[in-house]
Amino acid sequence: MALFPVQGIVEGDFVVVLVPVDDTDPMTVVAEKIAYHGIGKRVAPQDRPLKVRWNGTVLADDSTIAGLGCAPMDVLEVLYA
Template sequence: MTGTETAPEPELVPLNGIFADDYSQLLIPVMSNETVAELAEKVAYHSEGKRVRKQDKEKVVYHESRVVPMHLTVAEAGIKPLDHVRVDYKD
């Protein structure tokens, strides 16, 4: 990025998300500038400790059959509106 360019404005990215072995997929709103780690917590919030037993493990995010690095932003990871993500506990 040069000195004259500015970062794009964050955009709303509604995602289809499911956590671990939950039976319910949810529509989760995230922002394009949020990290994948933040996305994981938003998806887990609705299931963890409710329909899915809470575990003391790190989480991992799968998008298009690949593990997404947690430090990337949603935009950097190439996650687009209405894409499907699965969040699970790391083995």
């Protein structure tokens, strides 16, 4: 377990935020940590699950930062599935 800095943005938002995540957090948790900063503030909430996209690929819910080979400060996008 180690804190890992990523840049995050919610689809439809215009603000990129710096979010510390744990390198062993599943993508469901990473999505919630990023979404906290935009959904309900600048992006309307929806009744659909959140997904994380990295380098154009939507990631599996159980994948982790440590398992992806993500670099610090990489941009992760959160979107509704």
